[in-house]
Amino acid sequence: MLGLEIVVVLGAIFLGARMGGIGIGYAGGIGVLILCLFFGLEPGSIPIDVILIIMSVIAAIAAMQVAGGLDYMVKIAENILRKNPKHITYLAPAVTYFMTLLAGTGHTAYSTLPVIAEVAKEQGIRPSRPLGIAVVASQIAITASPISAAVVFLSGILEPLGVGYIQLLAVCIPTTFVACMITAFVSNFLGKDLKDDSVYQERLKKGLVKLRGKSDIEIKKGAKLSVLIFILTIFSVVTYATLISKKVAIITDPSLPRNAAIMVFMLACATIISLACKVDTSKIISASTFKSGMSACVCVLGVAWLGTTFVGAHLGEIKDFASTLLNQYPWMLAVALFFASMLLYSQGATTKALMPAALALGVDPVTAVASFAAVSALFVLPTYPTLLAAVEMDDTGSTRIGKLVFNHPFMIPGVLAISLSVFFGFILGGIILS
Structure with a gap:
């Protein structure tokens, strides 16, 4: 029966990957349905806090986008990239990393990818180089963002x-x-x-490669103010979370716990932006960030629920198998998280599905924190939205998916960046957390 259940779980995930986008969430629901009705498993816990945090953060980001704040941030990013075009391979990931760090979602990278591709072309630099690491950086930064659902959940446990x-x-x-x-x-x-590159030369001869030059983005009146309000809100979230933490304990027995605080701070941020910047709130639900964020919520609901249903039913067997292995080879947790996130397509869903089980097995906090970056292996299957967007933005053909599917320009940067993050995590984590 265990083997059949694994087939159902993997089948649901692969079906969702083929459907793409929100389909991974739909297929996760099908998997839960089959496991419960035909195999008699108890439904796992639904990652409600993770979903609500994503919704709240996205609500604030969408309000900022409608107010023109994202355009303003992209304009700043473009100026940085164009002032130092020869260093595009370093600046591109730095820009996407900090935009994700600030926003708590990698979907902000969409707006910078065309700029990265254009600046690289203008300098004669292979666009796949900066685009590959820029997409990877936008994914890994989720595990460092103060307001990402994955970070908030992990810090809670x-x-x-x-x-x-x-x-x-x-x-x-x-x-x-x-x-x-x-x-x-x-x-x-x-x-x-x-x-x-022969592909580039062929596309160049056919006139398929064009230089568009600097983009002409019109900055709205309330754009700067919306960004300022959002940044101050993040600062407030971090400050409040610090004050109520057990380590600092300046506020003891808080009436508003951290998860709830992030939600209400973000909703308050959206309210203030809407009022101060005179945002037409009817346009917020049409914003690209809002659509992407709500799609992410459905994906987390489906795949995380599928994961907790399966793991919860076999926690005893998993403990017996994994406890000895993880005690001997702690880094194997990172490997497990890597392959799980590759299939679950969400840092938050992977963290919710596996981290509690890992800690229940006796994994020490240093190992859990050091391995955390491995939940960002969303680049392995070349179907993630930001990855596909990067391929689409590069008309030189250098950012292309190979015939073997896995031989794409995001694989090596992704595996290397995660491996280094885990390696450095064990070193720094051993110093700070010991």
């Missing part, structure tokens, strides 16, 4: 074990960023130079 919210960020932010920058250096040597 680690706090009883003596690891505070700020300690988690103190490990995750520097390790993931340094890993991305080292990977950016390596990316400079990946693939042929653009002038030597």
Whole structure:
């Protein structure tokens, strides 16, 4: 029966991957239905807090987008990239990393990908180099963002074990960023130079490659104010979470716990932006970030529910098999998280599905924090939206998916960046958390 259940779980995930987008969430629901009705499993816990945090954060980001705040951020990013075009391979991942760090979602990378591709072409740099690591950086930064659902959930289950919210960020932010920058250096040597790429030369002869030049983005009146309000809200969230943490305990027995605080702070942020920047709230639900975020909520609901249903039913067997293995080889947790996120397509869903079980097996907090970056292997299957967008934005043909499916320009940067993040995580985590 266990073998058949695994087939159902993997079948649902692969079906969802073929459907693409929100389909992974739909297929996850089918998997839960089959496991419960035909195999008699109890439904697992639904990641309600993770979903609600994503919804709240996206609500604020969508309000900021309608107010023109995202356009303003993209304009700043474009100016940075164009002032130092020769260093595009380093600046591109830095930009997408910090935009994700700030917003708590990798979907903000969409708006910068065309700029990255254009600047690279103008300099004769193979666009797949900066685009590959930029997409990967936007995914890994989720594990370092103060307001991402994955970070908030992990900090919640680690706090009883003596690891505070700020300690988690103190490990995750520097390790993931340094890993991305080292990977950016390596990316400079990946693939042929653009002038030597036969696909590029063929597309150039056919007139399929065009230089569009600097984009002309009109910045709305309330754009700067909306960004300021959003940044102040993030600062408030981090400050409040620190004050109520057990390590600091300036506010003891808070009436508003951290998860609820993030939700209401973000909804309050959306309200203030809408009022102060005179946002037409009817346009918010049509914003691209709102659509992407709500799609992500359905994906998390389906795949995380599928994961908790299966793991919860076999926690005893998993403990027997994994406890000895993880005690001997702690880094195997990172490997498990890597392959799980590859299939679950969500950092939040992977964290919710596997981290509680890992801690229940006796995995120590240092190992859990160090391995956390491995939940970002969303680049392995070339069907993730930001990955496909990068392929679409590059008209040189250098950012292409190979015939073997897995031989795409995101694989090497992704595996390397995650490996380095985990390696540095064990070092820095051992210093900060010990």
